[in-house]
Amino acid sequence: MTEVEGKKEETETAKKIVHTYPLIRHSDMMEEMKGEVMELVVTACEKHSTNNEMAARMIKETMDKKFGPSWHTVVGEGFGFEISYECKNLLYMFFGGNLAICIWKCS
Amino acid sequence: MPPKKTQGVGSGTAKVTSLKVVKGKGGSGKTTSDIAVTDELDSWMKTKQMIRPEDQVELNEQDLKEEITRVLTMQNPQIPSNIVEFSFKEGRFTPVPPVTQTILLLEIEGTILCKDSDEAKFQLEGNLDFEDQDKSMKRNSEELNEIILEDENAEKENTEIEYEGKEDENEIAKEGEDKQGEGGGGGGGGEGEGEGEEEAEVVSAVPTKQAPGGSAHFIKSGAKKLTNQFNFCERGALTYNNPFRNLETQTVPPPRANFAGQVMQWIIYDAYQQDFEVQQREKEKEKKDKVVPNQKPEAKRKDLQATADISNRTLLAIKTLERMINQNTFDEIAQDYRYWEDPSDEYRDEEGTLLPLWKFVYEKTKKNSVTALVWNPCYYDLFAVAFGCFDFMKPQPEGAMCLFTLKNPSFPEYVCSTETGVMCVDIHPTHPALVCIGKYDGSVAVYDVHSPGKLPQCESNSVTNKHCGVVWQVRWGIDMPDGEVNFFSVSADGNVYNWVLTQHELSQTLIISLFFSFDPIPGPDGTLIPLTGCGTTIAFHPTERLIFLVGTEEGSVYKCSTAYASLYLATYEAHHMPVYKVDYNKFCPDIFISCSADWRAKIWEDTRSDPLFVFDLGCEIADVEWAPYSSTVFAAVTNDGKVHVFDLNVNKYRPICVQAVVNRKRNRLTRIAFNHKLPIIIVGDDRGCITALKLSPNLRKKVKPPKKGPVLTERELELMKLEKLLALVREPPTPTPLPDYPAPVDS
Numbered sequence: 001m002t003e004v005e006g007k008k009e010e011t012e013t014a015k016k017i018v019h020t021y022p023l024i025r026h027s028d029m030m031e032e033m034k035g036e037v038m039e040l041v042v043t044a045c046e047k048h049s050t051n052n053e054m055a056a057r058m059i060k061e062t063m064d065k066k067f068g069p070s071w072h073t074v075v076g077e078g079f080g081f082e083i084s085y086e087c088k089n090l091l092y093m094f095f096g097g098n099l100a101i102c103i104w105k106c107s
Numbered sequence: 108m109p110p111k112k113t114q115g116v117g118s119g120t121a122k123v124t125s126l127k128v129v130k131g132k133g134g135s136g137k138t139t140s141d142i143a144v145t146d147e148l149d150s151w152m153k154t155k156q157m158i159r160p161e162d163q164v165e166l167n168e169q170d171l172k173e174e175i176t177r178v179l180t181m182q183n184p185q186i187p188s189n190i191v192e193f194s195f196k197e198g199r200f201t202p203v204p205p206v207t208q209t210i211l212l213l214e215i216e217g218t219i220l221c222k223d224s225d226e227a228k229f230q231l232e233g234n235l236d237f238e239d240q241d242k243s244m245k246r247n248s249e250e251l252n253e254i255i256l257e258d259e260n261a262e263k264e265n266t267e268i269e270y271e272g273k274e275d276e277n278e279i280a281k282e283g284e285d286k287q288g289e290g291g292g293g294g295g296g297g298e299g300e301g302e303g304e305e306e307a308e309v310v311s312a313v314p315t316k317q318a319p320g321g322s323a324h325f326i327k328s329g330a331k332k333l334t335n336q337f338n339f340c341e342r343g344a345l346t347y348n349n350p351f352r353n354l355e356t357q358t359v360p361p362p363r364a365n366f367a368g369q370v371m372q373w374i375i376y377d378a379y380q381q382d383f384e385v386q387q388r389e390k391e392k393e394k395k396d397k398v399v400p401n402q403k404p405e406a407k408r409k410d411l412q413a414t415a416d417i418s419n420r421t422l423l424a425i426k427t428l429e430r431m432i433n434q435n436t437f438d439e440i441a442q443d444y445r446y447w448e449d450p451s452d453e454y455r456d457e458e459g460t461l462l463p464l465w466k467f468v469y470e471k472t473k474k475n476s477v478t479a480l481v482w483n484p485c486y487y488d489l490f491a492v493a494f495g496c497f498d499f500m501k502p503q504p505e506g507a508m509c510l511f512t513l514k515n516p517s518f519p520e521y522v523c524s525t526e527t528g529v530m531c532v533d534i535h536p537t538h539p540a541l542v543c544i545g546k547y548d549g550s551v552a553v554y555d556v557h558s559p560g561k562l563p564q565c566e567s568n569s570v571t572n573k574h575c576g577v578v579w580q581v582r583w584g585i586d587m588p589d590g591e592v593n594f595f596s597v598s599a600d601g602n603v604y605n606w607v608l609t610q611h612e613l614s615q616t617l618i619i620s621l622f623f624s625f626d627p628i629p630g631p632d633g634t635l636i637p638l639t640g641c642g643t644t645i646a647f648h649p650t651e652r653l654i655f656l657v658g659t660e661e662g663s664v665y666k667c668s669t670a671y672a673s674l675y676l677a678t679y680e681a682h683h684m685p686v687y688k689v690d691y692n693k694f695c696p697d698i699f700i701s702c703s704a705d706w707r708a709k710i711w712e713d714t715r716s717d718p719l720f721v722f723d724l725g726c727e728i729a730d731v732e733w734a735p736y737s738s739t740v741f742a743a744v745t746n747d748g749k750v751h752v753f754d755l756n757v758n759k760y761r762p763i764c765v766q767a768v769v770n771r772k773r774n775r776l777t778r779i780a781f782n783h784k785l786p787i788i789i790v791g792d793d794r795g796c797i798t799a800l801k802l803s804p805n806l807r808k809k810v811k812p813p814k815k816g817p818v819l820t821e822r823e824l825e826l827m828k829l830e831k832l833l834a835l836v837r838e839p840p841t842p843t844p845l846p847d848y849p850a851p852v853d854s
Binding site for chain 2 (some may be wrong): 017018019023025026028076077078079080081082083084085086090091092094096098099100102104106
């Protein structure tokens with residue numbers, strides 16, 4: 001698990017520290033690819049902070065352009081998943097304290 | 108009109124070398140010579156003044172400027188042009204054709220046409236009929252090759268006639284085109300080609316049939332492309348194309364895997380918390396790592412700067428640690444050493460015990476015997492041990508002088524190895540760091556324990572400055588008036604030397620040479636050799652420092668003085684065998700004790716030639732010493748490993764304690780020493796082992812001060828005790844017989 005930034009936010013309920021930095025939960029990708037994708041995800045989620053679908057769409061389309069067709073993206077706060085993916089093309093990460101993003105490639 | 112100067116020919120502007128000449132008389136018949144002359148003259152005379160001949164025609168300027176071209180032609184103008192000749196045949200004058208003035212050497216047909224001429228225009232327009240026909244003819248039939256060659260040859264030879272012929276061809280071609288279209292044109296073209304009409308016809312006949320196919324191609328070609336009609340040849344070809352074949356395959360698809368997971372708000376939160384903790388831990392570790400490497404280089408620098416200090420301190424620390432460890436190890440013994448008092452002594456009257464405490468052993472000296480034991484006068488826990496060898500038959504092992512301390516029973520505090528055995532040792536009473544030793548080979552040395560080196564502070568020269576025999580005992584003497592330390596040594600060669608330590612040198616003085624009172628015995632070669640005794644021990648009078656006692660191997664004890672080198676003050680025929688030790692009583696200097704190999708220990712009084720007490724211990728007595736705390740207690744060690752402690756106050760005849768300290772069969776006790784302060788004795792044996800023993804209370808009974816009476820010091824009490832004792836022992840003064848009184852006669 002690697003971190004790029006560390007942010008602390010103290011919410012209104014005292015003594016609760018909420019971390020919003022991107023936190024990779026599971027990843028199969030190469031290092032460079034991972035970094036790029038993480039940045040992309042952060043950008044997308046910050047841009048479409050209210051609309052998960054738009055964020056997912058942005059991520060998916062950018063991934064298709066950059067790394068080839070047939071990427072799939074899920075952005076949400078609560079879901080379960082079971083997927084088949086091409087090896088070395090999976091990223092599962094948290095962001096923003098309550099968002100989970102899962103990106104994989106499968107053509 | 109500007110005056111002009113001309114000569115010969117009226118020439119207009121000067122310097123005219125061209126053919127352009129002002130129109131004047133003479134017209135075109137002028138020769139070049141005239142012009143040249145004019146030029147020369149003109150260049151010579153640069154004036155513009157021109158002299159005009161009078162008969163020159165006057166022209167207006169316009170006419171003057173008119174340029175007249177002169178042409179050089181072949182025609183000879185002088186030749187009459189109408190020469191006739193009478194021809195008899197015809198009977199009239201016929202004109203003679205003019206002789207041509209030209210001879211044609213070479214004529215080459217050119218292909219350049221004037222752009223403006225009709226033919227050129229015709230060509231440019233793209234009307235290439237006659238050219239096409241030529242090409243088609245050449246291409247389509249190989250039969251035409253000969254004709255073509257002939258045509259070409261004919262072309263070369265042709266003169267103007269061909270040229271004209273071509274013109275005709277064009278015309279014919281045009282006509283042909285009009286009439287027959289292509290075919291006619293082809294025929295016309297064919298006719299024009301060759302010289303012979305017949306041939307041309309034939310030629311034309313053949314190609315006309317074939318031409319239409321060929322010429323059809325080229326009428327439609329581009330307008331501007333003018334190619335050489337004789338050499339250019341366009342030809343197309345198509346290479347062989349390999350046939351196509353289809354091949355299909357499918358690659359292995361990229362590997363796939365399954366992945367499953369669940370997302371809940373609490374899962375996300377927990378993950379973040381965990382990660383944060385890990386982050387914190389790492390930060391702390393980083394801080395620690397930064398601190399530690401900073402300390403290490405600093406530590407290194409410090410070490411480099413002050414290694415000595417640290418080494419000293421570490422040594423001290425290590426020493427303390429060692430002692431602590433020893434204390435812990437020998438904890439029970441340490442407790443006993445201090446606090447144990449044998450309670451059974453209460454019940455055993457007149458008997459005491461020796462409680463064994465520690466055993467001091469030094470590995471390297473295990474083969475040696477303990478030849479001397481001396482307690483340090485200043486430090487009650489420090490004692491010096493001399494390791495040597497008593498066995499004179501075997502080769503001597505190396506010896507050593509060690510300083511042990513009770514605080515560290517495991518290892519000596521100070522070790523000083525020597526090549527030969529050390530037979531005796533003494534510590535200076537006031538300079539506790541100075542230790543003098545006497546060695547087996549007769550040399551003596553003084554060591555300074557404080558100095559870090561292991562070398563003696565000074566050593567006696569091994570040739571001249573030494574004893575000739577084993578140095579049996581050394582004793583420090585009183586400091587010289589100058590403050591130099593000195594010591595005495597007695598050796599087997601019968602000499603007693605006094606050594607003075609002067610700035611790293613030992614200077615010796617012979618105090619006395621022990622001589623026998625016997626007559627000199629004749630030696631092997633007849634000379635009389637005075638016999639000398641072998642001194643074995645020396646003891647100084649506690650109060651009178653000039654007096655000392657010397658014990659010899661012959662068994663006699665001499666009382667000597669440092670002042671007198673040849674006289675004995677007194678002689679005691681003490682023993683039959685070598686006297687091993689002589690010791691003065693610590694309280695009463697008139698009393699001393701001697702022990703010998705003849706199993707006996709005797710107590711003497713200074714003035715008496717007979718011993719006061721004689722004790723037979725049943726075995727050779729190796730050493731004897733008075734106790735420092737009591738005037739009536741002394742202890743002796745025997746070769747059978749026993750320690751005998753006597754208290755004369757308690758029992759005059761028998762020891763109050765006899766204890767076997769070491770294994771009888773293996774070890775023999777060689778030396779004994781009382782500690783000044785503590786009720787401890789150390790006993791050395793011939794295995795290099797020193798045993799420390801504690802005296803039980805019975806052994807150290809002290810005189811109780813009388814409850815009444817003047818307050819007396821311990822010493823005085825002891826003295827009194829001793830006196831009492833001695834009074835008992837001393838022979839009563841022989842009572843002078845009373846004068847016989849006449850007895851009353853009673854018959």
